[in-house]
Amino acid sequence: MRLIDGRAIAAAIAQDVTAAVTGLTAAGVTPTLAVLLPTADEASAWYVRSIERVAGKVGIRCQVDQLENPSRETIIERLDALSADPGVHGIICQTPLPPGVRLDDVSAHIDAGKDVDGSNSVSLGRLAAGLPTYPPATAAAVLEILHHEQVPLVGARAVVVGRSTVVGKPAALLLLDQHATVTVCHSRTGRLADVCAEADVLVAAVGHAHLIGQQHIKPGAVVIDVGTNPTPDGGLTGDVGPYAAGHAGLVTPVPGGVGPVTTMLLMRHTARAAASG
Ligand code: NAP
16 A cells, blocks of 8 residues: 655645746736635634645735624625635635535635635536646546546546535546546445455545445555544544554545645646636
8 A cells, every 4th residue: 555645746736836937027917816704713713824834835816804603694795705816816705604504505605716615506617528727626636636646537436425515526526537437436335345445546535533444445446535524532534434544555645645736736727727717
């Protein structure tokens, strides 16, 4: 078993992003990412600080709008204003949202050309139709890691556990686009271990610590662990159990796997959005 180094993959992407940003800045365009933070949730604030840090490293300006328990209308107003602002190239609406406010509703107010985390239904529809778009960064990170590791996908059996619109579904669409034979599992899937054990590529995106055991993994399979589950000591652990991971051929660690690649892809998407005007 070999651990995939997500931080090293992110560092390699950072070089290209920095070069693109340097070119844009020299041409008078400062790539700018706006993050709407409609919550005081500490985990979200931590994630947004890490976005700011990574943006700073590659030369992208990051502006954070923190709103205290905003209404749906306030969020929409803010997203409309950012969408109309020519100085803003990428927009993220961070979750969790206040009770009763839905991401699929408010994200319709993120201009599709600035939807760098692929959260509005136009972006998702374009992804499903195989048209150019910004896929959700986490789903894109799954594919970026597989490509970086030169994992063969054409005709491969891929199983994605989780069907959320931010991770599971778009990851499945991206794998399908690469000609993998894709199965999507969820909470009602029967005989989950048997289905997973057929996978050459297994993507775990559930949010249930160590749900994936040794019996879920075909020996030598490539396992991408998207799960980030808090541990009692304040750390993070994945959806894949530590002993199970030993059964895989290649596996992403948590932390240090999908997370750093996801954040860097947000930067790549923002630089591309800035380049396309
Ligand atoms: P989510 O919206 O809660 O979706 C979880 C999915 O897992 C659902 O489709 C659910 O099925 C399925 N599921 C739940 N229990 C299951 C079980 N026992 N067996 C099989 N499937 C089961 O979560 P999410 O937003 O997709 O996030 C998933 C994980 O990825 C979380 O740990 C999250 O923190 C992490 N994440 C990481 C990153 C990163 O950059 N590393 C980014 C985003 C998310 P149903 O649809 O049937 O309910």
